[in-house]
Amino acid sequence: MSEVLRNLYLVVAQECNLACTYCYAAGGGFGQAERHMPEAIMRRGLERLLPLAGERLTLSFFGGEPLLNFPLLEETVRHASRLAAESGRGLSFALTTNGTLLDEAMLDFIERHIAYLAISLDGDAVANSGRVFRDGRPAFPVILDNLEQLRQRRIPFALRATVTPANVGQVVGTVAFLSTLGAQSVRVLPAQGVHWSVVERQQLSRVMVELNRRGLRALLAGETSTACEHALRLAVHTVAGEDAERPCLAGGGILALAADGMLYPCEHFVGVDELAMGHVDDYPDARSRRIVARFAAATTAGRPRCQACAVRGVCGGQCYAEASLANGNIELPAADYCGRIHATFRALAPDLAQGMADVEQAGRLRRAIGVE
Template structure:
């Protein structure tokens, strides 16, 4: 006689050693034996089995409480989709397309220094800020991008001051970030950055020889030397934590990531984002010289993750941010707010970019695509369109409709669906279709291989390794994590 219980929706994947990984719609997961898995499906799982209670507790099955179980899953799913409540909270402003560098992997295809016609003017900047404050989000982050944004420093100052003025009435949580190579930093800029609590995001590919290899200045001097000097000056002015660094991984530094990490530690950074090269701008043109396979990237990712774990266990706190984002999605019920790992896509609904000329795009990648002449993802213009026309227009609706991972071919049945996301712009670049083609997608292959590895580590459940990951997720010292765990186990 079949046991009376209902099976709730889930996806699954067969693992080595006759194990099955199961993940439900809200992102709860469990490992079960092949026998228990088959018994579950055949309604032969007995109620006094420990697996039965675990599957019931994590809402893979329900017996007398189906309505409650469904409501619990729905509540957890709402938590994961909470980023939708903070509609368009990240607003990127390209204050200039000019740059004093000419990096051969530049996604934005930057313009020469003398081309001042690619600077944002005040009329466009003022309207852009007003549109930003039309967003319903309680949090507004304005991120200045380029080119090199410090080349149009007067407009940055005007935008910050006008944003602060508008916020006296709007009362939002207002944040500012400047993405800069730091080489044009002056004392006046540092004072302004400190006064207005502006965060700095810069670029660091490794020690001097690695940094200068692809990040070349237009005037021929070593960009690293000036970067290093100005980083110290900036920290003296705004504090050690005022600047973070972004790493671009090319063929040149992929096999030298341990050396890169050591340099990050030497310069006082406490984390890194291991991001693979994306196919935009100059990077797309130079992919043969700069690129590598997904297998090569993930192989080095595994090696450096092991190295980072050892560093943390030796008392050197240093996180890998992409791993942290994935573990937040796997081990907690909360939304990460990271655009690349959202469904529907975070394009336009979480972040948006305003180009120097007033054109609005759903992602930075869409803006980069427009640099090549393809403006199909242009949402509108700040001087010509209202907030409603921009964010409730046909383009944004199409992107949302075509980027729900729960119904996309190849994603709907994937065990990692709850932890992954959709990038319709990249899909278009690679396949000329915003839905994309999962079997040939490097984005899909990379995420699948990384998640395979992370779930292997979860299954192995090494206490030291998991303590390191929890310290990254909670942003707490490793010793504090261990102390709390010791107290829980002792009580």
């Protein structure tokens, strides 16, 4: 492997209780038969893959909706904790959920074991209207009630909002609304695998620029910033001098174990036969090594569209899964993504230059990104 394993996604339930209109995972099954991960697969996966980790590993529960297989989460924590203790590795657990199934037992489990909890919520009742139960009922009121349970227990959580052509006009208001719900962080991501018209793509570009400008100004003012991933990237690159060479560690530092025991470069590639890395019983083999090497080579220096890009060190390149959905090729970022990134960084550059010229603002920004 080109990287020690840092984050192992366990796709414990390839099934979901929601029927979101834009789901990239085809209703949670990733284009395969709905299934839950058996305990035997979980145990085999951990026993084979934990030795490939470095000093610390994050186990991330994912789906579908992972809480549909809640007993396996409990057993995973017990088994993984034993294995980690025996090997001397540090271990933490993360959970991504739609937030509709939280009962007392699950809340107790999260409070005791989950270091990072991400909940999907696209905004207020209107912005979130694409997230519905299978019988058509809106998920919004249930999620809102469960967020209150988390706040009462003081369980930290992050919110992830998906921007779709239907709610793109509400994005700025969506972030403002989500920021009132007590989340540690808010992330906004465009829906993948859905049709965006030219006008909708232009609107998406404008709102992402606006969010990042607001975020950068908040950082310079020493205020809480949110939903400004690209502003943070620009600050880290410009102030800390760090170049981003790839969007993530998929295929090496990140792996995903599907419910049937097949391995993939990350959780977004489950069901993509071209990038299936074989069964965990056989890992690593010749096929998996080829895929690992392919991802290791797909840096900004190795992706043709990135090679001559002026902002490649800031951007790091489009998410491999997004590029694959757009073009069927992890090496080829989508043209509209590149245009949106360039527009964002062009808009941020004057604000950043002005802020860095002010001693107090520059100091606040350095502290915000951990340079001072």
